[in-house]
Amino acid sequence: MRRFGLFILAAAAALGQQRNFVSCPIVRDTKTVPCFLAEYEGETYYLGIQQDITADFHPPQLKHEVLVEGRVKPGPRVCGGIPLQPVSISVLKEVNLACNTLLPPEPGIEAPPAPRGPGPSSRRPEGGPQAGSAPRQPLTGRQEFTVLYAFNDDYLEYAANQVVTEAAAYAKRIGASNVKVSGYRATSLLSNGDRLVEKAGLAEKRAQNIATVLRGLGVSRLVVESKSDAEPGDGQTDPSRRRVTIVVTP
Amino acid sequence: MRRLFVIVILIAGIVLTLSAQYQDRFKNTWIEPGSGVTLPEFDAFDSVDGTVGVLNASGPVSTEGNPFFTALGTNGRACVNCHQPTYGMSVSTSGLVERWRTTEGKDPVFAAFDGSNCPGLPQDQEKSHSLLLKRGLFRIPLSWPPKNADGSPKPVEFTIEVVRDPTGCNTSPQYGLKSADPTISVYRRPRPAANLKYVTSGGRPIVLKTGMLADLDPETGNPVGMNLMTDAREPSLKTQAVSAIMGHEQAHEAPSRQQIEKIVEFESQVYVAQQAHIFGGPLAVAGGPPALGVAALRDRKAGVLGDNDYDPVFGLFTAWKGNDYYRASVARGADIFMFRQFWLRDATHINSIGLGNPLKRTCATCHNAQMTGQDLSAGWVDVGTTNYPTWTDPSTESSELPVFKITCNRDADxxxxLGRVIYTTDPGRALISGRCVDVGSIVMQQLRGLSARAPYFANGSAKTLREVVDFYDRRFDMKLTDQEKEDLINFLGAL
Structure with a gap:
């Protein structure tokens, strides 16, 4: 009973650090790359900086509201905002002209170090595995690959594109007997208690798109399925349920 | 008054002298189909402010019987009509106007099918060819809805209406959207048939901008770069050639395999670049910028990303950062192109693919392919050349071009x-993909041999390089100074 009570307390504390909300993004210019921020209940949150297409963080867009699902990271403010990390960013599709705030650089507000500045890249292409990095073990046996999506989106962004390519390469290498593609749509529980549900039909569309790409990459023996009902939201792990799974069986 | 006259004469004399230094003769040669001339390995032609060089890398080319120079259809046209060496393997409005005068409008380039505003117009009148003569635009009739390779209609995400039709073609009962064969006519510039190893490079299985499969070369089965045409509708040089012969040349029979191979063989060995500037002299000089001139295009590797500071899109211009006025200006222009930061905003397939809106970057972010300045990935982008509020054309009421109203379906992105209702003079890629998100997206063009082939942009809306630079300055609020504009113009003109 005591253990259960501690669990409830821990869960409440975790939820207390979670910020899930929809608002207009704010762009803060700096001496280097711009920071992307968003306001919720009178507080400013730092989401991330401008990076490259290959980065994990893809910034929001002016002219669109953004669904922010993130956890407060203890520590100092970044770029004038409370940092959220990890954070999931979903650009909502409909145009909202009210989302148009671009703030000028301000003394004392600096962006964190950026792997790439606003000019051309200075990084030279890597010549091979990084020194000291352990060689990756080749995959074997049954493998599950997960493609994640932004809310209400079926766009296969760069990282997802890599996952599908890897899954296809693996399936072809082992001559998979079965490749099961399963599409899902999900619910996002917001901090104010509202629930945002992804549109009907999206799970099937995601699954069919992935299947089309896999076929184009030379994968056969595909089984495609989708779950029409939206996955429930818990306010903490919702972005991980906007997905397609690819299960490759030898 | 007399002093002014003397000054004008003196300046004219200097210009002529300098001009003569770098041009063996005043040369502007229109090649007619079937003329049988032999093209030398290298030739240079007058361009706006110097000479454009044309290199046949495989040596002199006899045009006799070469299908690129032979009319294969029914209207007397050959590929060369719209891809003239003297105009950087494209064609300029100055060349077209001259051709109209010389032939009294009889040259096959003015064929009713697509060299006039609409085939039903009186063909002997100049005004019936106004878009070609004023903006260098050919009519591109496209089936609506678009079709799959097997002829079945593609699913589309929007409806399209004609709201202004100055050429009469889109509302024509014979040629228009409501004709027996529903067709949308858009008007576009011919792209240069040169430097094509760069233009066709970069095919990857999945298109970064869409997350979908790239088109495949029907012959090899390999994914293609999708940068060949304004709307990426043809996957390869061979399919483009067949389509052009059946369409632009109005052939009744498909060309033979040998003819197509011969056309592609010729196109694949032609390189075009600015060769000399009227004041700056030869551009491809020992110790100078490494990417200038045609030989560099022949020799360099295709498919290399140039959005970096160690081996930039058009190489380093360090050697020209001296006291020579023209060269220093070109070098500054190269620096602006590579390093001058500004806010890229509201550009579909740039800001919308995970880079954020706005994006603080430079010209080279998008024009990133070495040697040509195209996009190394499939490069269709809506920077605002065709969609209203357009940055290049007047209002919907006074546009010379047709205006379409696009209404996106409720379940489409x-x-x-611009949202769900868009007014546009050319839906671009969307006419092929059927996707709302693609409305107004146009494939980037290469930036070589520009001085020989004005006007610019797919819709011919920029008459000069100054207007190109002004467009970007306006569109992205770059706040360029007059000096910076001059530097960028000199840089672009040197390519």
């Missing part, structure tokens, strides 16, 4: 910055 809208255009990222």
């Amino acid at each position: 809208p255009h990222p910055y």
Whole structure:
């Protein structure tokens, strides 16, 4: 009973650090790359900086509201905002002209170090595995690959594109007997208690798109399925349920 | 008054002298189909402010019987009509106007099918060819809805209406959207048939901008770069050639395999670049910028990303950062192109693919392919050349071009910055993909041999390089000074 009570307390504390909300993004210019921020209940949150297409963080867009699902990271403010990390960013599709705030650089507000500045890249292409990095073990046996999506989106962004390519390469290498593609749509529980549900039909569309790409990459023996009902939201792990799974069986 | 006259004469004399230094003769040669001339390995032609060089890398080319120079259809046209060496393997409005005068409008380039505003117009009148003569635009009739390779209609995400039709073609009962064969006519510039190893490079299985499969070369089965045409509708040089012969040349029979191979063989060995500037002299000089001139295009590797500071899109211009006025200006222009930061905003397939809106970057972010300045990935982008509020054409009421109203279906993703109702003079890629998000997206063009082939942009809306630079300055609020504009113009003109 005591253990259960501690669990409830821990869960409440975790939820207390979670910020899930929809608002207009704010762009803060700096001496280097711009920071992307968003306001919720009178507080400013730092989401991330401008990076490259290959980065994990893809910034929001002016002219669109953004669904922010993130956890407060203890520590100092970044770029004038409370940092959220990890954070999931979903650009909502409909145009909202009210989302148009671009703030000028301000003394004392600096962006964190950026792997790439606003000019051309200075990084030279890597010549091979990084020194000291352990060689990756080749995959074997049954493998599950997960493609994640932004809310209400079926766009296969760069990282997802890599996952599908890897899954296809693996399936072809082992001559998979079965490749099961399963599409899902999900619910996002917001901090104010509202629930945002992804549109009907999206799970099937995601699954069919992935299947089309896999076929184009030379994968056969595909089984495609989708779950029409939206996955429930818990306010903490919702972005991980906007997905397609690819299960490759030898 | 007399002093002014003397000054004018003196300046004219200097210009003529300098001009003569770098041009063996005043040369502007229109090649007619079937003329049988032999093209030398290298030739240079007058361009706006110097000479454009044309290199046949495989040596002199006899045009006798070469299908690129032979009319294969029914209207007397050959590929060369719209891809003239003297105009950088494209064709300029100055060349077309001259040709109209010389032939009294009889040259096959003015064929009713697509060299006039609409085939039903009186063909002997200049005004019936106004878009070609004023903006260098050929009519591109496209089936609506678009079709799959097997002829079945593609699913589309929007409806399209004609709201202004100055050429009469889109509302024509014979040629228009409501004709027996529903067709949308858009008007576009011919792209240069040169430097094509760069233009066709970069095919990857999945298109970064869409997350979908790239088109495949029907012959090899390999994914293609999708940068060949304004709307990426043809996957390869061979399919483009067949389509052009059946369409632009109005052939009744498909060309033979040998003819197509011969055309592609010729196109694949032609390189075009600015060769000399009227004041700056020869551009491809020992110790100078490494990417200038045609030999560099022949020799360099295709498919290399140039959005970096160690081996930039058009190489380093360090050697020209001296006291020579023209060269220093070109070098500054190269620096602006590579390093001058500004806010890229509301550009579909740039801001909308995970880079954020706005994006603080430079010209080279998008024009990133070494040697040509195209996009190394499939490069269709809506920077605002065709969608209203357009940055290049007047209002919907006074446009010389047709204006279409696009209404996106409720279940489709809208255009990222214009929403669900869009007015456009050319839906671009969307006429092929059927996707709302693609409305107004146009494939980037290569930036070589520009001085020989004005006007610019797919819709011919910029008459000069100054207007190109002004467009970007306006569109992205770059706040360029007059000096910076001059530097960028000199840089672009040197390519």
